[in-house]
Amino acid sequence: MRRIFALQFPTRTLAASLMLAGASLGMAQAQTSATIGMQLEPPHLDPTAGAAAAIDEVVYANVFEGLTRYRSDGSVAPALAESWDISDDGLTYTFHLHAGVTFHDGSALNAEDVKFSLDRARAEDSTNAQKALFAGIEAVEAVDDTTVKVTLSAPDGAFVTKMAWGDAVILAPESVEQAATAPVGSGPFKFDRWVRGDRVELVRNPDYWGDAVALESATFKFISDPNAAFAAVMAGDIDAFPGYPAPETLAAFEADPRFDVVVGSTEGETILSTNNKAEALSDVRVREAIAHAINRQEIIDGAMFGFGTPIGTHFAPHNPDYVDLTGQSNYDPERSKELLKAAGYENGLTLTLKLPPPSYARRGGEIVAAQLRAVGIETEISNLEWAQWLEQVFRGKDFDLTIVSHTEPMDINIYARPGYYFQYDKAEFQDLMKALDVEADPAKRSALLKQAQKMIADDYVNGYLFQLARAGVVNAKLKGLWQNAPTQANDLTAVHWQ
Amino acid sequence: MLAFLTARLLTMIASLLVASLVIFIMLDLVPGDPASLMLGLNATPEALAALREQLGLDGPWPQRYLAWIAGLLRGDFGLSYTYRVPVSGLIIERLAISLPLALYALGLTVVIAFPVGMIAAATRRSWGDVSIMGLTQLGIAMPNFWFAIQLQVLFALVLRWLPAGSFPGWQDGLWPALTALTLPAIALALPQASILARVMRSSVLETLHQDYMRSARAKGLSAAGALVKHGLRNALIPVLTILGLQFAFLLAGAIIIENVFYLSGLGNLVFKAISQRDLIVVRSCVMVLVFAVIAVNTLVDLTYGLVDPRLRKH
Numbered sequence: 146m147r148r149i150f151a152l153q154f155p156t157r158t159l160a161a162s163l164m165l166a167g168a169s170l171g172m173a174q175a176q177t178s179a180t181i182g183m184q185l186e187p188p189h190l191d192p193t194a195g196a197a198a199a200i201d202e203v204v205y206a207n208v209f210e211g212l213t214r215y216r217s218d219g220s221v222a223p224a225l226a227e228s229w230d231i232s233d234d235g236l237t238y239t240f241h242l243h244a245g246v247t248f249h250d251g252s253a254l255n256a257e258d259v260k261f262s263l264d265r266a267r268a269e270d271s272t273n274a275q276k277a278l279f280a281g282i283e284a285v286e287a288v289d290d291t292t293v294k295v296t297l298s299a300p301d302g303a304f305v306t307k308m309a310w311g312d313a314v315i316l317a318p319e320s321v322e323q324a325a326t327a328p329v330g331s332g333p334f335k336f337d338r339w340v341r342g343d344r345v346e347l348v349r350n351p352d353y354w355g356d357a358v359a360l361e362s363a364t365f366k367f368i369s370d371p372n373a374a375f376a377a378v379m380a381g382d383i384d385a386f387p388g389y390p391a392p393e394t395l396a397a398f399e400a401d402p403r404f405d406v407v408v409g410s411t412e413g414e415t416i417l418s419t420n421n422k423a424e425a426l427s428d429v430r431v432r433e434a435i436a437h438a439i440n441r442q443e444i445i446d447g448a449m450f451g452f453g454t455p456i457g458t459h460f461a462p463h464n465p466d467y468v469d470l471t472g473q474s475n476y477d478p479e480r481s482k483e484l485l486k487a488a489g490y491e492n493g494l495t496l497t498l499k500l501p502p503p504s505y506a507r508r509g510g511e512i513v514a515a516q517l518r519a520v521g522i523e524t525e526i527s528n529l530e531w532a533q534w535l536e537q538v539f540r541g542k543d544f545d546l547t548i549v550s551h552t553e554p555m556d557i558n559i560y561a562r563p564g565y566y567f568q569y570d571k572a573e574f575q576d577l578m579k580a581l582d583v584e585a586d587p588a589k590r591s592a593l594l595k596q597a598q599k600m601i602a603d604d605y606v607n608g609y610l611f612q613l614a615r616a617g618v619v620n621a622k623l624k625g626l627w628q629n630a631p632t633q634a635n636d637l638t639a640v641h642w643q
Numbered sequence: 644m645l646a647f648l649t650a651r652l653l654t655m656i657a658s659l660l661v662a663s664l665v666i667f668i669m670l671d672l673v674p675g676d677p678a679s680l681m682l683g684l685n686a687t688p689e690a691l692a693a694l695r696e697q698l699g700l701d702g703p704w705p706q707r708y709l710a711w712i713a714g715l716l717r718g719d720f721g722l723s724y725t726y727r728v729p730v731s732g733l734i735i736e737r738l739a740i741s742l743p744l745a746l747y748a749l750g751l752t753v754v755i756a757f758p759v760g761m762i763a764a765a766t767r768r769s770w771g772d773v774s775i776m777g778l779t780q781l782g783i784a785m786p787n788f789w790f791a792i793q794l795q796v797l798f799a800l801v802l803r804w805l806p807a808g809s810f811p812g813w814q815d816g817l818w819p820a821l822t823a824l825t826l827p828a829i830a831l832a833l834p835q836a837s838i839l840a841r842v843m844r845s846s847v848l849e850t851l852h853q854d855y856m857r858s859a860r861a862k863g864l865s866a867a868g869a870l871v872k873h874g875l876r877n878a879l880i881p882v883l884t885i886l887g888l889q890f891a892f893l894l895a896g897a898i899i900i901e902n903v904f905y906l907s908g909l910g911n912l913v914f915k916a917i918s919q920r921d922l923i924v925v926r927s928c929v930m931v932l933v934f935a936v937i938a939v940n941t942l943v944d945l946t947y948g949l950v951d952p953r954l955r956k957h
Contacts (some may be wrong), residue, residue, distance in 0.1 A: 188681060188725030188919060197684050270693045274682040325727040341726060341733055341917070342907025343810065366809070370902040372792060373808055377905060379800050380807035531918045532675025540679065561923075 176642040177361040179623060181635055182374060184341065186367035189325035193266055193313040194410065198633040201311035202388075203345055203365050205634035208249075209314035209330035212259065213305055214292075219463065219554075219631035221309045225254065225331065226293075235300030242291040246354040248317050249335045256287035257428040258542055262315045263295065266365035272297040275553075276314040282583070284321035303555070310554075311632065333358045333638055343367065347637075357472050359625075361642035378404070379616050387617035387635055392450040398618045407617045408452060409629035413550035414459050415505055417513060417608030418538075418588035422568040423545045425494055434484035435475035435546075437511065438520040446612050448508035453611035458598040459557050462612050463629065466594040470602040474609065490521070496545035498524040501534040501601050505613065506548040513548065513608075539566045550613045554632055557594070560601050569606045647948070651941050662933045663715075666706045670922050676700075677724045677920040712925065720927045725919050730927045731812050733912060740810050741908035744831070745893040751832035752839055752889065757835070760778075760843025760882075763869065767848065775840070782837030791830035791903040798826060808904035828906045831897055835889045842885050844876040853877070879950050887943035891936040912954050 181206050187199035192209060207216055214224035223229075226240040246254040265271060267279035281304070284296040297304065307313065307636065320329035332346035333355065344366045349358055366383060368374045371391035377383045378398070387407075389395070398404040427429050441455040454462045457470030485491060496517075500510040507528060514524045524546065531536065538544045552557070561578035563570035574597065581593045604608070615630050625639035678694040695701060714721055720730035764776040799807035805826050811819045850856060851874060859869040898910025911930060916924035 186915070188921075189727050269689065272682065272690050272694045272697070274690065276687045276690050283690060339906070340812070341728070342911055344903075366905075367907075368808075370905065373903055373905040376795050376800060376807040377809070380803075380808055382807060490936055501857075530675070532673075532677075532680050532918070535679050536675050540676075634692045 156587060160420065162221075175621075177358055177359075178363065179384045179637070179640060179642075180364040180366055180382065181378060181636075181637070182383040182389075182456065183365055183367050184281075184369050184374070184388055185338065186369075186391045188344070189347075189563070190328045190336065190339070190556045191324035192314055193262070193316065194325065201572070201633045202635050203347075204314075204328060204330065204332075205311045205632065206332060206636040206638055207334040207363070208328050208332045209311070209316070210332050210338055211240075211308055211310070211314045212308040212526060213553075215309050215632045215634070217627040217631065217636065219561070219629065221306050224309075225315055226308075229305065230584075235583075236297050238295045238297070238304060239288070242293065243354055248320065248331050248350055249329045249350060250317075250320060251323045251352075252317060253290075254291040254315065254317070256293045257316055258317050260285045261318045262383070263313075263320070265316075266313065268423045272457050273312055275310060278307040278310055278313060278491050300585055302581070303584070306555070308355050309507050310633070323408065334360075334363060337362070339527050356425065356638075357551070358638050362638060362639075365635070370522070373554045377600060381620075384623050385619040387619075387626060387630075388618050391433060392452060392616050395616060395618070397451070401495055403621055405619045405621050407619055407628055409615050409617075409627070410454065410461070410463050411613045411615045411630040412461055412554040412556075412632065413552040413613030414456060414461065414556075415453070415509070415548065415550040415610045415613050416459065417610055418547045418549055419607045420542060420545050420566075420568060421570070421606060422542070423496075425488075425490065425496070425498045426545060428488050429605055430455070430484045430488040431490065431494070432608075434476075434481040434516065434520065435522070435608050436605050437477040438481040438516050439474070439608055439610065440476040441610055442515055443516070444509050444512050447512045448505055449611070451617050452614035454614070456609045456612050457609070458602040458609055459551070459560065460598050461554070464555075466591045466598075468595050468598050470598065471609075473602055474605065478520050485521060493521045493523060495523045495525065498532065498546045498548075499544045500526060500528050501538075502528075502529055503550070505550060509548050509610065510577045513546075532546055542566050542568060546608075552613070552633065557597055557601075560597070560606065567607055567624075569601070569604070570627075571600070571604065574600055590629050596610070646946075651944060652823040655720045655937050655941055658937050659930075659934060660938075663712060663930060664708070664935075666929050668924055669706070670926055671704050673920075673922075675920045680920050681760065688748060696723040711923075715927075715930065721923045723924050724923055725916075725921045725924075728783065730924050732865065733924065734909070734928060734931055736765055737907065739813065740824075740906055741894055741897065742835060743820070743911070744827060744906070744908060745890060746826050747821075747828040747829035748893050748897075749886070749890055751828055752835045753835035753886070754814050756839035760833050760840040761847055761870070761875075761947055763840065764847035764851065772844075776844075779837035779840050782833050783841075785834065787830055787834050788899045789902050790833065791827070794826050794830055795903060808906065810906050823906075827897070828902070829905060830900050831893055835893070839882065839885055839889065843882055844877070846881045847874060850874040850877045855915075873909065876950055880947060883943050883946055883950065889910070890939050893930075894934045894935055 169512060183199060183202055185199045187203055188195060188197050190200060190204055192200045192204055210235040212224060213221050216222050225242055225246060227243050228241050230239040242256060245637045250253055263279060263282060263285045266273045267282055281297045281299060281301045282295060283298045286294045288294050302506050315331065316324055317329065323329065324558050333350050335350045337346040337348045339345045344364050347363045349361050368377055374386060374389065375391050375394045378386050394593050399406050418434055419426050420426060445451060445453040455471050457474055458468065460467050498510055500506045500516060510526055514526055515525055524576045538547050558578050560569050561575045576594060577597050581590060584590050584593060619626060622643045623640065624643055627636055653654045678691050678698060678700065682690055682694060723730050723733060726733065730886055763772045773846055796806055798805045806823050810823050813820050816904065856869055856874055859873045896908060897908055901908045901911045913925060913928045
């Protein structure tokens with residue numbers, strides 16, 4: 146038996162923060178509440194029944210907890226489970242829960258609740274947005290109050306990481322119905338009130354089992370308009386806006402000693418997604434030509450105000466297993482033209498480019514279109530709403546090119562799904578992912594992940610643009626927020642006023 | 644008068660029914676599946692099917708339409724797909740901002756437009772009239788979101804007299820709520836007041852040339868006295884028409900201003916619901932707005948009768 150206490154994917158932090166020295170002008174009295182700005186409002190607050198990032202951005206680590214959790218550097222730490230044992234065949238995980246944990250309604254959190262939550266997530270009628278996380282579970286057994294035994298159908302080296310997702314948090318059967326509207330979790334903050342369209346208010350949980358948090362209350366305020374976000378932060382209505390929607394105004398905050406501008410990285414690989422089954426694009430030469438036509442830095446500067454890290458494959462650069470393959474698809478328009486000629490498109494080619502609403506796609510799309518035009522590829526741009534995009538592009542696969550950020554952590558396995566919208570179908574890659582699923586040895590996993598990154602880069606499956614950065618503005622006296630976003634969260638457990 | 648009222652009421656019900664059918668069919672035609680929007684890129688087909696069934700998205704449209712109308716008649720607006728709470732509660736929550744804001748803006752519109760329009764009419768062709776007309780032209784031409792941002796920067800960020808946005812709710816008392824709504828109400832009211840002042844001016848000018856005005860002056864009333872006592876009533880008919888339309892606009896069309904001042908009003912709710920394909924919320928909100936517009940128009944029609952007894956006969 147190996148007893149493992151932590152880290153599955155230790156991740157080195159990207160030291161990109163632009164901290165400002167200087168005196169702060171804030172008031173002297175001790176503050177015990179903080180207001181966090183968010184661009185999107187969560188549709189509801191049940192992280193186990195929806196994909197909206199905004200749900201986890203409110204409740205992850207604050208209201209709900211799982212067996213394990215992500216830390217700000219992307220590593221995985223124990224949460225409700227203080228430790229776990231893995232059987233030698235890698236099939237049985239025995240989680241040891243903290244004793245004396247209670248839900249916000251006072252009821253005890255025990256092994257039965259864990260069994261209930263995991264069984265609910267993998268049930269046939271489950272509406273869990275990440276149901277695949279639980280697909281490998283064969284049985285869950287509550288051994289005693291604080292011991293849960295999970296049996297897998299095949300060894301899974303990433304199982305403990307999967308349990309750190311927001312979609313895998315533990316709920317009680319008595320309060321699961323109200324999770325969407327008035328969640329009852331076990332975290333250091335209790336849900337207090339939700340003024341829909343405006344804000345969600347949390348208060349400190351006095352009976353929290355772990356370290357008490359510094360804040361007595363916290364408010365998440367939803368402001369979608371970039372101008373309004375600027376005004377709200379400037380006026381002091383918002384103490385921190387981690388995913389600040391108006392990067393063009395960041396210079397004003399950098400110059401102001403009352404604020405810190407914090408730039409971190411996310412799990413969002415932003416790609417020029419390519420329909421590998423479309424007529425012209427099924428030819429790898431055309432896809433390679435597109436890759437060489439793209440000038441990543443120009444897109445990052447032009448569409449993202451310089452925030453973003455170029456990527457050459459579908460993997461987060463801050464991950465220790467990342468391989469920098471940007472050189473393989475370097476900006477080389479002459480090479481593009483040659484490849485297009487070899488593929489029989491020397492007289493030009495017209496492709497559709499369907500863009501969802503985020504500015505990385507809309508602004509980035511215009512630049513990509515200009516870059517493609519320079520090598521002889523014309524694009525027909527259409528701007529879609531999310532619902533239309535999901536219908537036409539994601540489900541209907543009716544597109545040639547699109548730009549989208551894949552924000553789930555460690556999602557290179559989507560390339561093993563032949564029916565996924567970009568329709569990459571390669572048996573070797575699928576075998577590689579199967580091998581990865583059952584591999585628990587860190588060194589071998591790392592080698593497999595590197596091989597996978599190389600394979601999709603060699604096949605030029607998609608145009609790999611940049612890793613989405615997260616630029617935020619924070620009151621200079623408010624400390625303890627995450628700089629990077631290894632998962633979609635605003636973890637307030639360490640947040641305090643100076 | 645009774646026949647007049649009955650006729651108005653029947654027209655109102657018929658309009659509502661037609662509107663409900665149009666709204667339902669149009670929204671049913673909009674592409675986009677609420678379930679896949681909610682579950683995102685990694686959802687499995689089974690999870691989607693389960694959610695679709697849970698939301699009641701399957702079944703032929705006439706059946707779903709009738710179920711919706713039957714619910715509306717019982718006062719049950721249904722559950723929001725995304726928020727999973729009753730739609731009626733959402734709408735009431737939003738009306739607590741949108742209605743006071745619309746009334747506040749309407750009040751400012753009247754307070755500005757009536758005197759300004761009358762002064763312009765009374766001092767026709769003087770420099771006062773010309774500058775008022777110029778300013779109202781500017782008020783109409785100016786994009787109201789731009790004007791709103793200027794107000795916000797000046798009064799909230801620089802002078803710090805008023806909050807930059809947000810709405811504290813009514814539970815903290817009248818004063819914080821009113822101060823929060825002041826800048827948005829001004830931003831909304833100014834263009835409307837400019838329009839109304841111009842209508843007021845031309846309407847007053849027209850009545851000034853009527854025979855009864857000359858008679859009023861002839862029997863010894865002053866120019867101002869004749870205007871207030873005899874002219875104003877007659878001049879109000881076109882002004883009321885415009886005012887009714889403006890109220891409907893202020894209630895439903897404040898969304899841009901709501902965005903600038905991060906207020907969560909009805910316009911915002913509709914906008915977000917559309918982008919999230921929360922069709923049941925969109926349908927119900929639009930019905931509420933249609934009802935408000937029709938009700939206000941009916942009310943305006945009835946007021947014509949009060950202002951001008953001649954119209955009661957028809």
